[in-house]
Amino acid sequence: MSEKRGISIFFNDGSKVTLDFPKQSPNDAAAQMKFEDVLKKRYVMFEADGTLLLIPFENVKYIQLYPAPEKVPGHTYIKEATVV
Numbered sequence: 797m798s799e800k801r802g803i804s805i806f807f808n809d810g811s812k813v814t815l816d817f818p819k820q821s822p823n824d825a826a827a828q829m830k831f832e833d834v835l836k837k838r839y840v841m842f843e844a845d846g847t848l849l850l851i852p853f854e855n856v857k858y859i860q861l862y863p864a865p866e867k868v869p870g871h872t873y874i875k876e877a878t879v880v
Contacts, residue, residue: 804860805840805851813851815842828869 804814821827834840840859842849867873 802862804862806857806860807855808857809855813849815844817842824866827865831868832870 799819800816801819802814802816804812806812821830838854839850839852841851864875
């Protein structure tokens with residue numbers, strides 16, 4: 797699996813931001829804990845180009861992560877869908 801990761805965040809006003817970053821967690825369990833933490837806190841933070849970005853979910857229409865994880869424990873996850 798690639799060590800490169802990315803996220804596109806689509807905002808309620810129609811704008812979008814896309815970030816690329818290296819793998820952040822050493823294993824799937826650590827990644828799951830970080831995922832649950834972000835869902836609980838309702839915002840996501842990034843260090844990007846020497847700045848801190850804090851994006852509250854209230855301003856977000858949806859988030860696209862890549863590559864897709866193999867599994868998302870504790871969540872229903874439909875696989876092999878196509879955006880049309």
